[in-house]
Amino acid sequence: MSEADAETAESTPGRTEVWIEKYRPETLDDIKGHEDIIPRLSQYVEQDDLPHLMLGGPAGTGKTTASQAVAREIYGNDWRDNFLELNASDQRGIDVVRDRIKNFARSSFGGYDYRIIFLDEADALTSDAQSALRRTMEQFSHNTRFILSCNYSSQIIDPIQSRCAVFRFTELSESAIEEQVREIAENEDIEVTDGGVDALVYAAAGDMRKAINGLQAAAVMGETVDEDGVFAITATARPEEVEAMVAQAIDGDFTAARSTLETLLMDRGLAGGDVIDQLHRSAWEFDLSEEATVRLLERLGEVDYRITEGANERLQLEAMLAALALENEA
Template sequence: MSEAAAEDRGREIWIEKYRPQALDEIVGHEGITERLKQYINQQDLPHLLFAGPAGTGKTTSSIAVAKEIYGDDWRENFLELNASDQRGIDVVRDRIKSFARASFGGYDHRVIFLDEADALTSEAQSALRRTMEQFSDNTRFILSCNYSSQIIDPIQSRCAVFRFSPLGEAAIEEQIEAIAEAEGIEITDDGMDALVYAAAGDMRKAINGLQAAAVVGGVVDEEAVYTITSTARPEEIETMVSAALDGDFTAARAQLDTLLTDVGIAGGDIIDQMHRSVWEFDLGEREAVRLMERVGEADYRITAGANEQIQLEALLASLSLDSE
C-alpha cells in the first residue's frame, strides 16, 4: 500500500462511512429490524428501549428508524442526546421539552433519541417519565442503554424493549469482508479470526481494528490485528492460566507481567479475555468453576478501584495455591 493510500484511509472514520443507512442493511439483528419495520409500516411507532452492549447496533438502528420515517427530513425531526454527558434533570426539562414543543408539519410525531439513558439520575428519569406522558401525542422516545435494569420500571413499561445481544461471528465477518473489498484491503484468514476474537461481538471495535491495521500498511494478518488492538492471543492467556493451575506461580506471573508491561494490555481486558476463554481451555469442570469464581472476585475488586496488577497476581496466586 502506498503512503498516499494509507493517508487517505486515515482521514475517514469507517464506522461512520460504512454505518448502515436503512434497517435492511443492519446485520446480525434480523428479528429486531423486522419488528421495527412492522411498526414503521403500520405507522404505529411506540416508545422504544434498546438495551445491550456497546457496538451492537443500537444507535445505528435508531438513526435508521428516523431515516425510514422521515426520509431526507430526518435531521429536522430527530434529536439525539447523550445522557452520560448531560445526565441531570435540566436536560430533560429544557432541551427535550423545547424540542417536543416545537411546531412541525407533515408528520404525526418527532423522535428523540437518548443515548446511554442508564446514566440519567433517578430524578432525571422521573422527569423524563412525566415528559413522555405529557408529549405522547406528538413525540416518540428511543432510549438506549447498556443495562436495562438501571432504567426505572415506569419508563420500561412505557416502551417496547429490544435487547441487542453481542453480534455473532458470521455477522462481523460479513461486514468486515464487505469493507475490505470496498477499500481494496487484503486480509488473511487468521487476520479475520483475530479481528472477530478481538471484537468480542462489538462491530465498532472490529471496524476500527480493521482500519487501524490497514493504515499501518501491508496485509492485515493476525500479527497486525493483535498488535494494533492491544489484545492478548488466546494461547497467551491459556499459557498463563495453565501455569497457575499447575502450581507454577512464577511462570504465570511472568506471563502476566509480559501482557501488562510489554504488550500494554489493561488489567480489565485480561479479565474479560480470561472470562471469555474459560470454557475453551482444556480444563476439568472443577478447575473451570474455580477459575470462574476467582475471575469474578478479581473483576469486582478492579471495578471497585483496586490495583489491577495486584488483583491479577492475587488471582494467579490463588489458583496456584488451590493446585497444591
C-alpha cells in the same frame, strides 16, 4: 496537510475517514445481525405506528444505528430536522428534560404526525430526570416518540419501561462481524488474511465498532492485515497466551505463569481488566477440567471485584495465579 499527504489521501480513498461512520448502515435492512429485532422495527415503520422504544444491550451492537435508520426511513431527507439526539454527559440532568426536550416536542413541524427524540445512555439519567421524562412522555405522546438507548435496562424506572416496546440487543455474532469486516476490506481494497479476520472477530467480542476500528487501525500499518497486526494494534492477547498462563498456574508453575502475566501487562501493554475479560471469555475453551474451570471463574470474580474497588490490578492478578498454583499443590 502537505501536498504529498494530500496525494496519499487521494490515492487511498476512505482511509482518512472514520469507518464506523462511513459504513454505518442507513436502512434497517442493512443492519447485520439481530434477525429477531429488525423485522419488528420494520413493521412499525411500514405501518406508521411507532411506539416509544427502549433499546438495551452492550455497546457497539447497533442501538444508535437502528434508531437513526428508523428516522431515515420515516422522514427521508428530513430526518435530521425531526430527530433530536441527546448523548453528552452534560445532557442528563432534569433541566435538559424540562427545557430542551420539551422545546423540541413543542416546536411546530409540518408533514409528519410526530418527531423522534433519541436519548442515548438513558440509564445515566438521574432518578429526578427519569421522573420528569415519564411526565414529558405522557404530555407529548400525541406528537413525539421517544427512543431510549441503555446498557442496563434495569436502571430505567418501571413507569418508563412500561410505556416502551423493549428490544434487547445482544452481542453480535461472529458471522455478522466477519461479514462486515470482509465487506469493508473489499470496498477499501485491503487484503485481509483469514487469521486477521479471526483475530478481529476475537478482539471485537461482539462489538462491531471495535472490529471496524481495529480493521482501520491495522490497515494503516501495512498492505496486508494479518493476525499479528491485529493483536498488536488492538492490544489484545492471543487466546493461546492467556491459556498458557492459566495452564502454568494450574500445573503449579507459578514462576512461569507470573512471567507470562508480566509480558502481557508490561511488554504488551494490556490492562488488568483486559486480561480478566479475556480469561472470562475463554475459560470454558481452555483444556481444563470442569473443577479447574470453576476455580478459575471463582478467582476471576474475586479479582474483578477488588480491582473495581481500587486494588492494584497487577498484585491481584498475581495473587489469583498464586492461589490457582497452591490449590493444585494441595
